[in-house]
Amino acid sequence: MRQSIILACKETGERLYLTSKNQRNTPDKLQLKKYSPKLRKRVLFEEIKK
Template sequence: MRKTIILECVETGERLYLTSKNVRNHPDRLELKKYSPKLKRRAVFKETK
């Protein structure tokens, strides 16, 4: 079953990206490097509830 999740920037706290993940295969929180317009560089984005 796939679940829609929101990614939040660790440094700025902005919530920019929506993605989905398979909860059965990846039960832990997702962490990706994505582009942050405020920082004008790539930053770590973590999954929020």
């Protein structure tokens, strides 16, 4: 079953990205490198609770 999640920047705290993940295959928190407009570079974004 796929679940919608919000990704937040570890450095600035901005919440920009909405994606989904398969809860059965990846039970851990999802971490992806995404572009941050505030920092103007790619940084680590981590899954947060809604």
